[in-house]
Amino acid sequence: MDMNSFLPIQVPWTPQTATSAPKQAPSFFPYADNAGTVAAISGTDFAVLAADTRQSAGGNYLINTRYQPKMFKLSNGSVFGTSGFYGDATTFLNRINQRLEWYRHAHDKEMSTPALAQLISILLYSRRFFPYYVRVLLGGLDLEGRGVVYGYDSIGSYEACLSRAVGSGGKMIQPFLDNQIERKTQTGILRAPLTLDKTKTIMRDAFTSAAERDIYTGDYVEIFTITAQGVNVEKFDLRKD
Amino acid sequence: MVSRVNVPKGGFNFDNYQRNLILQQNGYSMPKATKTGTTITGMKFKNGVILGADTRATGEALVQDKNCPKIHRMAPNIFCCGAGTAADADKVTDMVASQLELHRLATGRESRVTTVLATLSQYLFRYQGHVAAALVLGGVDVDGPQLFSVAPHGSTDKLPYLSQGSGSLSAIAVFEERWRENMERDEAIELVKDSIKAGIFNDMGSGFNIDLVVIEKGRADFYRNIETPCPTIEKIGNYKFQPGTTAVLSESFRNFVTITEGDAMDIS
Numbered sequence: 001m002d003m004n005s006f007l008p009i010q011v012p013w014t015p016q017t018a019t020s021a022p023k024q025a026p027s028f029f030p031y032a033d034n035a036g037t038v039a040a041i042s043g044t045d046f047a048v049l050a051a052d053t054r055q056s057a058g059g060n061y062l063i064n065t066r067y068q069p070k071m072f073k074l075s076n077g078s079v080f081g082t083s084g085f086y087g088d089a090t091t092f093l094n095r096i097n098q099r100l101e102w103y104r105h106a107h108d109k110e111m112s113t114p115a116l117a118q119l120i121s122i123l124l125y126s127r128r129f130f131p132y133y134v135r136v137l138l139g140g141l142d143l144e145g146r147g148v149v150y151g152y153d154s155i156g157s158y159e160a161c162l163s164r165a166v167g168s169g170g171k172m173i174q175p176f177l178d179n180q181i182e183r184k185t186q187t188g189i190l191r192a193p194l195t196l197d198k199t200k201t202i203m204r205d206a207f208t209s210a211a212e213r214d215i216y217t218g219d220y221v222e223i224f225t226i227t228a229q230g231v232n233v234e235k236f237d238l239r240k241d
Numbered sequence: 242m243v244s245r246v247n248v249p250k251g252g253f254n255f256d257n258y259q260r261n262l263i264l265q266q267n268g269y270s271m272p273k274a275t276k277t278g279t280t281i282t283g284m285k286f287k288n289g290v291i292l293g294a295d296t297r298a299t300g301e302a303l304v305q306d307k308n309c310p311k312i313h314r315m316a317p318n319i320f321c322c323g324a325g326t327a328a329d330a331d332k333v334t335d336m337v338a339s340q341l342e343l344h345r346l347a348t349g350r351e352s353r354v355t356t357v358l359a360t361l362s363q364y365l366f367r368y369q370g371h372v373a374a375a376l377v378l379g380g381v382d383v384d385g386p387q388l389f390s391v392a393p394h395g396s397t398d399k400l401p402y403l404s405q406g407s408g409s410l411s412a413i414a415v416f417e418e419r420w421r422e423n424m425e426r427d428e429a430i431e432l433v434k435d436s437i438k439a440g441i442f443n444d445m446g447s448g449f450n451i452d453l454v455v456i457e458k459g460r461a462d463f464y465r466n467i468e469t470p471c472p473t474i475e476k477i478g479n480y481k482f483q484p485g486t487t488a489v490l491s492e493s494f495r496n497f498v499t500i501t502e503g504d505a506m507d508i509s
Contacts, residue, residue: 035302056445061278061407062445063445168302188486189483201478204477204478208476212473213304214304215278215445215446216302216445239448
C-alpha cells in the first residue's frame with residue numbers, strides 16, 4: 001500500500017501549472033524514505049528474514065552507506081526488520097526494546113513472538129495520525145516452536161503469513177515468494193515442506209534478482225535464521241552499482 | 242494543384258496538449274518518461290578525444306534497460322553521448338546525424354564538430370529545455386580534436402574534460418584528481434573508464450557496463466561493453482518447472498482446414 005495515503009500532511013511541493021493555485025512556500029516535511037528491501041519466510045520449525053544493507057537518501061540517487069543493517073534481534077526467538085524512514089525505525093526499535101525490558105521485569109521471562117506481534121501493532125497504532133514511516137516485518141518461533149512471520153502496514157494492521165516482502169524491492173520479490181513458497185500457482189508438484197537450506201536459497205536469489213532491477217536495493221544481503229537453536233546471521237554480496 | 246490530403250510537415254504535434262492539461266487537473270497523472278540517469282564523460286588526450294558512458298536506463302526506481310547504448314555515432318569522425326530523457330537524447334542525435342549524412346553527400350566534405358554543436362544547441366534552445374537532452378560531444382575534424390558539452394536548454398561548454406548526467410559529480414572528481422594535458426592513449430582510456438566507474442558505483446542512477454569510443458585523426462574505435470565492473474551474481478537455486486506445472490483449466494480443439502476425400506494431388 002502507498003504509504004503517502006496514511007500521511008496527515010501531503011507531499012509539500014508539486015509542479016505548478018499556469019492555471020493552478022498560486023505557489024506556496026514548501027512546508028516542513030518530517031519524513032524521509034531511506035528505501036531498501038526486507039523479506040521474511042516462515043517454515044515448519046524456523047523463520048528466515050532477509051534485508052539488503054544499502055541505505056540511500058531516497059528520491060535522489062545518493063547512497064548514504066553500503067552497510068546499515070535493517071534487522072534487529074529482539075529475543076532468542078524473534079527478529080524484527082524495517083524499511084522506510086530509518087530515523088523512525090531506530091526510535092521504534094528503542095520503544096519495543098523498552099517495552100520488552102518492562103515485560104521481563106514484570107514477568108521474569110521473554111515475551112513470546114505472537115505477543116510481540118501484538119505489541120508492535122499497538123505501538124504502531126499509537127501513532128495513528130502521525131505514523132512511524134516504517135514497514136515492519138516480524139519473524140520468529142511461536143510457543144509451539146513453529147516458524148511464524150507477521151507483516152504490518154505502517155499504522156498497525158497486521159497478519160501472520162507464510163511469506164512477505166516489503167520496501168523498495170518488495171513488489172518484485174513478493175510474486176516470486178508467492179510462487180516458490182506458497183506454490184499456489186503450481187499444480188501437480190510435490191508439496192513437501194520447504195527445508196531451511198532451500199528457503200535460504202530462495203531468499204538469496206530473490207535479493208540478487210531484486211538488486212538487478214531496483215536501484216535502491218544492493219551492496220549486501222543479510223539473512224537471519226531463527227531456529228530452536230537461536231538466531232544465526234549470514235551476509236552475502238549483492239550488486240554494488 | 243491543391244492537395245486534398247493534409248500531409249504532416251514534421252515537428253511535434255500538440256493536439257492533445259489542452260486535453261492532457263484538463264486530465265491532469267482532474268487528478269490523472271501523465272506517464273513518466275524513461276530517464277537515462279546517466280554517467281557520461283569525455284576528455285581530450287594527446288592524439289584525440291575519448292568519450293565514455295555507463296549503460297543503465299531507469300524509470301523512477303526501476304531499471305528499464307541494463308545495457309542501453311548511450312554513445313551515438315553522429316558521423317564517422319564525431320560521436321555524442323546522451324543523458325536525460327532517453328527518447329530526447331536518442332531522437333536529437335539521430336536527427337542531427339541524418340542531417341550530417343545529407344550534408345556530407347551534398348558537399349563531399351568531412352563533417353565538422355562545430356556544425357553538430359551549433360545544430361544541437363540551436364535545436365535544444367528552441368525548445369527551452371523541454372527536449373531534455375544533456376550531451377557530451379566529441380570528434381576530430383580539420384580543426385583537430387574537439388570536445389563540448391550541451392545542456393538541455395542549449396548552453397554549451399568547451400572544456401578539456403567534462404561529464405554530464407546524474408553521475409557527473411562522481412565522474413568529474415576523478416578527472417579533477419588525475420587529468421593531465423597530453424596523456425597517452427592507454428592511460429587516457431583507463432582514466433575515462435575510472436570516471437565512469439565512479440558514477441556506476443556512487444550514483445544509483447548509473448550502473449552496469451562501460452562503453453567507450455576513442456576518436457583520433459582518421460580513425461574512431463568504438464568499444465561496446467569494454468568493461469563490466471559489476472557482473473551479475475549467479476542464482477544458486479534451480480527454478481525450472483516440470484511440464485504440467487501450470488493447470489489446464491479447459492481445452493478446445495478446432496479444425497481450420499477441412500480435409501475432404503478425393504484424388505491424390507498430382508506431384509509428378
